[in-house]
Amino acid sequence: MTTRRPGRMAWRKSSRSGGPTKDCVEVAVGEASVGVRDSKNVTGPVLDFPRRNWNAFLAAAKADRLR
Structure with a gap:
């Protein structure tokens, strides 16, 4: 993750x-x-995430694994 200007x-x-x-x-x-x-x-x-990390985050959220 990096930060950048929009x-x-x-x-x-x-x-x-x-x-x-x-x-x-x-x-x-x-x-x-x-x-x-x-x-x-x-x-x-802006927080900038590589697509693969974002996809992993979404998969974990959908599977309710973020507790």
């Missing part, structure tokens, strides 16, 4: 985000990496 990426926020504080992260999927940023600070830093 560039021209197509960012998506979960359709389930919202609520009174609207706290959420946004994700942008690139060819080789996935960027994650704070939706309240869109000009702030």
Whole structure:
């Protein structure tokens, strides 16, 4: 994982985000990496994960192995 400044990426926020504080992260999927940023600070830093690590994270989340 590295951090970088946001560039021209197509960012998506979960359709389930919202609520009174609207706290959420946004994700942008690139060819080789996935960027994650704070939706309240869109000009702030971006966490950049290799695609394979992001896919492993999603698989673990879907299998409920993140406790």
